[in-house]
Amino acid sequence: MTMNAVTARLAFEVVKTACSNCNLRELCLPIGLERDELKRLDELVSTRRRLKRGDHLYRAGQGFESIYAIRSGFFKTDVMIEDGRDQVTGFQMTGELLGLDGISSEIHSCNAIALEDSEVCAIPFLQLEGLSRQIHTLQHHFHKVMSREIVRDHGVMMLLGTMRAEERLAAFLLNLSQRFKARGYSPAEFNLRMSRDEIGSYLGLKLETVSRAFSRFQEEGLLAVHQRKVRILNTAGLRKLLTHQRA
Amino acid sequence: MTMNAVTARLAFEVVKTACSNCNLRELCLPIGLERDELKRLDELVSTRRRLKRGDHLYRAGQGFESIYAIRSGFFKTDVMIEDGRDQVTGFQMTGELLGLDGISSEIHSCNAIALEDSEVCAIPFLQLEGLSRQIHTLQHHFHKVMSREIVRDHGVMMLLGTMRAEERLAAFLLNLSQRFKARGYSPAEFNLRMSRDEIGSYLGLKLETVSRAFSRFQEEGLLAVHQRKVRILNTAGLRKLLTHQRA
DNA sequence: CGCGCTGTTGAAACTTGTCAAAGTTTGTGG
DNA sequence: CCACAAACTTTGACAAGTTTCAACAGCGCG
Numbered sequence: 001m002t003m004n005a006v007t008a009r010l011a012f013e014v015v016k017t018a019c020s021n022c023n024l025r026e027l028c029l030p031i032g033l034e035r036d037e038l039k040r041l042d043e044l045v046s047t048r049r050r051l052k053r054g055d056h057l058y059r060a061g062q063g064f065e066s067i068y069a070i071r072s073g074f075f076k077t078d079v080m081i082e083d084g085r086d087q088v089t090g091f092q093m094t095g096e097l098l099g100l101d102g103i104s105s106e107i108h109s110c111n112a113i114a115l116e117d118s119e120v121c122a123i124p125f126l127q128l129e130g131l132s133r134q135i136h137t138l139q140h141h142f143h144k145v146m147s148r149e150i151v152r153d154h155g156v157m158m159l160l161g162t163m164r165a166e167e168r169l170a171a172f173l174l175n176l177s178q179r180f181k182a183r184g185y186s187p188a189e190f191n192l193r194m195s196r197d198e199i200g201s202y203l204g205l206k207l208e209t210v211s212r213a214f215s216r217f218q219e220e221g222l223l224a225v226h227q228r229k230v231r232i233l234n235t236a237g238l239r240k241l242l243t244h245q246r247a
Numbered sequence: 248m249t250m251n252a253v254t255a256r257l258a259f260e261v262v263k264t265a266c267s268n269c270n271l272r273e274l275c276l277p278i279g280l281e282r283d284e285l286k287r288l289d290e291l292v293s294t295r296r297r298l299k300r301g302d303h304l305y306r307a308g309q310g311f312e313s314i315y316a317i318r319s320g321f322f323k324t325d326v327m328i329e330d331g332r333d334q335v336t337g338f339q340m341t342g343e344l345l346g347l348d349g350i351s352s353e354i355h356s357c358n359a360i361a362l363e364d365s366e367v368c369a370i371p372f373l374q375l376e377g378l379s380r381q382i383h384t385l386q387h388h389f390h391k392v393m394s395r396e397i398v399r400d401h402g403v404m405m406l407l408g409t410m411r412a413e414e415r416l417a418a419f420l421l422n423l424s425q426r427f428k429a430r431g432y433s434p435a436e437f438n439l440r441m442s443r444d445e446i447g448s449y450l451g452l453k454l455e456t457v458s459r460a461f462s463r464f465q466e467e468g469l470l471a472v473h474q475r476k477v478r479i480l481n482t483a484g485l486r487k488l489l490t491h492q493r494a
Numbered sequence: 495c496g497c498g499c500t501g502t503t504g505a506a507a508c509t510t511g512t513c514a515a516a517g518t519t520t521g522t523g524g
Numbered sequence: 525c526c527a528c529a530a531a532c533t534t535t536g537a538c539a540a541g542t543t544t545c546a547a548c549a550g551c552g553c554g
Contacts, residue, residue, distance in 0.1 A: 103394035146393045147350035153400035160407035161451030204408030
């Protein structure tokens with residue numbers, strides 16, 4: 001086998017696993033692209049990265065070059081301030097993008113950590129900008145993704161600013177449920193990938209408070225919890241918690 | 248005067264007040280643009296809108312068409328959930344952009360309300376996308392602005408999730424101070440444009456708690472407050488509150 | 495001049511955090 | 525493959541911080 005044949009073979013492998021035949025393309029960036037546009041996106045997204053549970057995809061302070069699309073797995077992002085306090089700013093799952101925080105200063109402003117063995121596609125940002133100058137649809141979709149992140153963050157601010165512990169946990173579980181459902185998994189039964197402490201950090205609560213809220217939901221028959229395995233028994237009941245005005 | 252002369256005259260007025268000679272261009276979108284690029288941006292930003300205190304720039308649920316650059320004045324954005332609870336998601340001042348939340352679904356997801364008489368430049372979004380496909384610098388800068396909004400929101404999440412009342416207020420005041428300073432105003436003395444209730448909503452606190460925190464800061468000599476007039480007496484002291492680990 | 499809106503202050507109630515102890519699961523090395 | 529350590533979870537009792545309720549003061553506007 002000549003050198004060229006080897007190179008060609010490798011190139012083929014790469015293309016074979018790129019966007020054009022990724023079964024996430026309806027969730028991820030390539031929504032609505034034409035076949036030849038998709039091919040050009042494929043050329044960008046050539047780098048894959050595998051991570052084991054606990055690995056950092058990037059760290060706060062590192063230079064920013066790429067955004068990442070999650071191909072499989074589960075991540076958290078967190079920020080830290082000087083005195084050691086930190087907060088989980090989000091949990092990301094298959095098909096979602098990571099790294100948008102780095103664009104503004106060209107330095108990542110948070111850590112991204114795999115909560116289970118995961119695989120991501122690295123998308124060099126400058127090249128993405130270049131391509132989206134050529135492909136209108138891609139540009140527009142990318143802007144929507146960034147904007148959706150802003151809207152999502154407003155939702156979390158709402159949660160942290162106005163909800164009490166049990167409402168926060170209910171909102172969190174319903175959100176997870178809906179995201180699992182969108183990916184073809186059961187919306188009623190799933191494994192949490194994160195600890196009580198991480199949930200608490202995200203929700204602005206202590207882990208004990210999260211644990212108590214889980215116990216309470218279980219007492220009330222809203223769900224069955226055993227460690228990280230959750231089964232939602234009464235979705236309507238959880239939802240009602242949210243709209244239930246307080247005092 | 249012929250019709251054409253009138254049109255020409257109006258066009259001139261518009262150009263005269265557009266980006267190219269706006270003294271905010273170092274704060275706003277046109278950072279780093281060449282003269283001819285700036286001129287093309289001018290053509291987009293032809294619509295101005297004046298608002299009186301209390302006016303809505305847009306409302307949640309309205310269709311999204313433009314983003315807005317604040318030329319003068321002061322705004323808040325807030326979101327609302329079904330049961331009537333709402334939360335202020337941000338305060339925006341001169342040179343900052345409003346409306347990024349609307350891109351994702353083409354419907355505004357929050358209300359933007361003027362807290363004092365204000366003036367904004369409307370920037371039709373589709374045209375902005377078009378221009379930023381042609382002007383690399385503009386595209387990149389716009390992406391940075393969106394990303395900065397995400398990073399800012401993470402900061403607020405941190406504040407809401409991990410800080411106690413006095414830390415939140417200190418962080419809020421220091422942030423305002425720094426933004427006034429960046430605009431050439433005194434960082435030590437300024438008028439709050441918002442009520443205690445609005446500050447509380449933003450910080451996830453009740454207005455009484457905000458009021459008490461102000462009183463406490465005053466007792467401790469950190470600042471002098473009289474109604475909405477604030478004078479910071481001890482910036483270092485306020486800053487120390489933030490890094491001061493709790494229990 | 496007084497009415498309404500905004501802001502301040504006090505006391506009691508409530509929610510969540512803190513500390514502590516014990517139970518459970520997971521991972522590792524012998 | 526078992527044993528032990530480490531990490532995570534649950535639960536209770538108590539403490540701390542924030543909200544709630546209530547009363548009142550100050551300012552601005554008609």
